[in-house]
Amino acid sequence: MLSAFNIFGVTHGGDVKIGDGVSITLIPHTSYLKNTPDYNYDTQQLSLIDSRTLVGRFETTTDAQGKFEF
Numbered sequence: 001m002l003s004a005f006n007i008f009g010v011t012h013g014g015d016v017k018i019g020d021g022v023s024i025t026l027i028p029h030t031s032y033l034k035n036t037p038d039y040n041y042d043t044q045q046l047s048l049i050d051s052r053t054l055v056g057r058f059e060t061t062t063d064a065q066g067k068f069e070f
Contacts, residue, residue, distance in 0.1 A: 004069045007062055018066040026058040026070055 007019035030052075062068045 007066045007068065019062050020064045020066055022062045024060050024062065024068055028056045
């Protein structure tokens with residue numbers, strides 16, 4: 001386990017919403033990722049040029065309270 005976190009969002013009206021059941025992907029900013037021209041920061045989609053871009057990638061899903069661990 002790297003760390004434990006909670007995920008939540010705040011609406012424009014100031015309401016706090018818990019991120020339950022949200023899929024979380026941690027992609028380290030490596031030299032392979034930095035030199036990959038087809039990375040879309042808006043959608044977080046990576047066009048794989050080299051499979052080494054996935055080294056160190058972690059995926060998890062939040063629980064009902066918005067908690068997750070890597």
